[in-house]
Amino acid sequence: xxxxxxxxxxxxxxxxxxxxxxxxxxxxxxxxxxxxxxxxxxxxxxxxxxxxxxxxxxxxxxxxxxxxxxxxxxxxxxxxxxxxxxxxxxxxxxxxxxxxxxxxxxxxxxxxxxxxxxxxxxxxxxxxxxxxxxxxxxxxxxxxxxxxxxxxxxxxxxxxxxxxxxxxxxxxxxxxxxxxxxxxxxxxxxxxxxxxxxxxxxxxxxxxxxxxxxxxxxxxxxxxxxxxxxxxxxxxxxxxxxxxxxxxxxxxxxxxxxxxxxxxxxxxxxxxxxxxxxxxxxxxxxxxxxxxxxxxxxxxxxxxxxxxxxxxxxxxxxxxxxxxxxxxxxxxxxxxxx
Ligand code: ADP
Ligand code: MG
Numbered sequence: 001x002x003x004x005x006x007x008x009x010x011x012x013x014x015x016x017x018x019x020x021x022x023x024x025x026x027x028x029x030x031x032x033x034x035x036x037x038x039x040x041x042x043x044x045x046x047x048x049x050x051x052x053x054x055x056x057x058x059x060x061x062x063x064x065x066x067x068x069x070x071x072x073x074x075x076x077x078x079x080x081x082x083x084x085x086x087x088x089x090x091x092x093x094x095x096x097x098x099x100x101x102x103x104x105x106x107x108x109x110x111x112x113x114x115x116x117x118x119x120x121x122x123x124x125x126x127x128x129x130x131x132x133x134x135x136x137x138x139x140x141x142x143x144x145x146x147x148x149x150x151x152x153x154x155x156x157x158x159x160x161x162x163x164x165x166x167x168x169x170x171x172x173x174x175x176x177x178x179x180x181x182x183x184x185x186x187x188x189x190x191x192x193x194x195x196x197x198x199x200x201x202x203x204x205x206x207x208x209x210x211x212x213x214x215x216x217x218x219x220x221x222x223x224x225x226x227x228x229x230x231x232x233x234x235x236x237x238x239x240x241x242x243x244x245x246x247x248x249x250x251x252x253x254x255x256x257x258x259x260x261x262x263x264x265x266x267x268x269x270x271x272x273x274x275x276x277x278x279x280x281x282x283x284x285x286x287x288x289x290x291x292x293x294x295x296x297x298x299x300x301x302x303x304x305x306x307x308x309x310x311x312x313x314x315x316x317x318x319x320x321x322x323x324x325x326x327x328x329x330x331x332x333x334x335x336x337x338x
Pocket of ligand 2: 030034093094095097099100
């Protein structure tokens with residue numbers, strides 16, 4: 001008798017959920033990415049009890065057609081790529097078609113959505129199974145609520161309940177998204193209190209002020225540089241402002257925030273000698289590049305990337321940072337004696 005079988009899709013989704021949605025803050029990240037990919041200019045995020053009671057995201061993006069809404073919780077269901085040609089030049093934040101399937105498999109979801117080519121729908125899902133459907137909202141956009149996250153994965157539930165840092169993580173995620181999308185107005189509410197609000201007027205320096213305070217924003221030095229492959233832009237906070245962690249070096253590629261040790265090392269090297277040892281700068285740097293030279297399909301969370309021409313990029317960032325700081329006459333040239 002054969003022993004190998006293909007697992008039921010529901011179990012497949014629960015397995016994937018372990019990687020894609022590790023914790024409540026990863027759910028928030030995936031859902032806000034979907035709102036941004038849908039072209040939203042206003043995104044409201046509400047979190048109750050570290051996301052364990054409720055995570056709700058309301059956007060004014062393009063919404064989802066009623067027929068598509070039925071497919072959402074299927075694994076690898078996506079509107080963003082079609083084939084492997086698309087896979088190797090990704091411009092959207094999502095592309096794996098896994099987030100909603102994974103989130104749906106381990107929670108109870110209410111989705112209200114309206115796309116202008118379709119009728120409004122309001123659907124309830126329970127562990128990925130549709131339990132009710134009725135006409136929904138009158139405004140184009142999407143309103144999605146996640147409740148009882150991890151209700152059917154007992155070990156994960158226990159682990160996540162023991163986490164104390166979730167609100168801080170959610171704030172960090174929304175801050176970085178706001179820095180990457182100054183044209184989008186974000187509002188983050190945690191347990192009924194407003195934690196962040198940005199205007200969406202497209203002014204990155206204003207977003208820096210919303211996040212780090214006006215006194216820090218006043219010390220922001222613009223950076224901009226191009227090479228044939230890369231365009232670097234953003235702000236550096238003057239070196240007298242220091243932090244004891246490198247987390248304040250905000251890096252993004254084509255508006256996707258990334259974690260990249262070497263690249264943040266290049267920023268630190270650019271500040272070299274201007275800051276004491278073991279102190280780190282605040283910086284906001286986006287690098288635009290042809291999506292063909294960056295691989296974002298490295299890890300399910302999509303924050304790790306691989307570059308071709310990595311050393312060129314590191315050098316460009318280091319030089320750009322150094323020059324920008326110098327041009328602010330932060331590093332005075334040695335005075336010539338008459
Ligand atoms: P991916 O983002 O990788 O495509 P997801 O599981 O996150 O996969 O979402 C599946 C699909 O659902 C998306 O491709 C998109 O078509 C649709 N979708 C999800 N959230 C939204 C939203 N807020 N607004 C419009 N469409 C959405
Ligand atoms: Mg997505």
